[in-house]
Amino acid sequence: xxxxxxxxxxxxxxxxxxxxxxxxxxxxxxxxxxxxxxxxxxxxxxxxxxxx
Numbered sequence: 001x002x003x004x005x006x007x008x009x010x011x012x013x014x015x016x017x018x019x020x021x022x023x024x025x026x027x028x029x030x031x032x033x034x035x036x037x038x039x040x041x042x043x044x045x046x047x048x049x050x051x052x
Contacts, residue, residue, distance in 0.1 A: 005013045033045045 002014050
């Protein structure tokens with residue numbers, strides 16, 4: 001079962017307790033990419049994706 005929280009800075013956090021484990025796992029999802037680009041910045045996410 002997941003628990004959903006929203007921090008004061010509006011960060012949404014989902015947590016789940018797994019009593020039988022002794023480790024922590026994290027996934028960070030960021031709203032980024034071409035969907036969020038302005039017309040003037042079109043393609044910059046794809047360009048950055050290929051930088052070393």
